[in-house]
Amino acid sequence: xxxxxxxxxxxxxxxxxxxxxxxxxxxxxxxxxxxxxxxxxxxxxxxxxxxxxxxxxxxxxxxxxxxxxxxxxxxxxxxxxxxxxxxxxxxxxxxxxxxxxxxxxxxxxxxxxxxxxxxxx
Numbered sequence: 001x002x003x004x005x006x007x008x009x010x011x012x013x014x015x016x017x018x019x020x021x022x023x024x025x026x027x028x029x030x031x032x033x034x035x036x037x038x039x040x041x042x043x044x045x046x047x048x049x050x051x052x053x054x055x056x057x058x059x060x061x062x063x064x065x066x067x068x069x070x071x072x073x074x075x076x077x078x079x080x081x082x083x084x085x086x087x088x089x090x091x092x093x094x095x096x097x098x099x100x101x102x103x104x105x106x107x108x109x110x111x112x113x114x115x116x117x118x119x120x121x
Contacts, residue, residue, distance in 0.1 A: 002041070002044055002045070002052075003024075003040060003041055003044050003052040003053065003054050004051065004052070004053050004054070005053070005054050005055075005056065006023070006053045006054070006055055007055075007059075007060055007063065008060055008062055008063040008066075011023075011055070011063055014051060014053055015078040015081060016078075016081035018051045019049070019050075019079065019080060020049070020050045020051070020077065020078070020079050020100075020103050020104065021050070021051040021052075021053060021077070021078040021079075022040075022043075022050060022051070022052050022053065022075060022076070022077050022100075023053045023054070023055060023075070023076045023077075023078070024036070024037075024040050024052070024053070024054045024055070024073055024074075024075055025055045025057050025064060025067065025069045025072055025073060025074040025075075025076070026054060026055070026056065026057065026072055026073045027056065027057045027058045027072055028056070028058065029058075030072050030073065032072075032073055032089070032090045033072055033073045033090070035090055036073050036090035036091065039090070039091065039092065039093050039096055040052060040054075040096070042093065043093070043096050043097070043100065046097075047100055050100065050103075055067075057069060057072055070088070071088035071089075072088070073088070073089065073090050074086065074087065074088045074089075075087055075088075075091065075099075077099065077103055079103055079106055079108060079111070080108050082108075082111060082112070082115065084103065084106060084111065085099065085103070
């Protein structure tokens with residue numbers, strides 16, 4: 001699957017309506033963002049069971065602010081609608097593959113239990 005562009009209007013539906021979603025917050029003027037783009041795109045072709053989405057922080061400033069993006073590129077990962085990873089900086093191909101494998105192996109029952117215990121505290 002190729003990468004998709006998401007906006008403020010499509011963000012929530014994208015991250016809640018799919019299993020694993022990786023979101024790359026980027027801008028055209030950002031050198032590290034441009035350097036990471038081919039890595040992100042190649043991973044999207046390799047892992048067709050994952051949604052790879054991009055948010056242009058210049059065009060979607062309100063969404064970037066709502067997501068507390070202070071540095072780009074920032075990569076966020078959602079699993080079953082839950083934010084499970086957020087990190088600024090470009091990843092190399094092997095680091096991105098390792099992240100994807102960790103996301104696939106994540107025990108979501110445990111994640112949901114931890115989330116529930118935090119919310120009840």
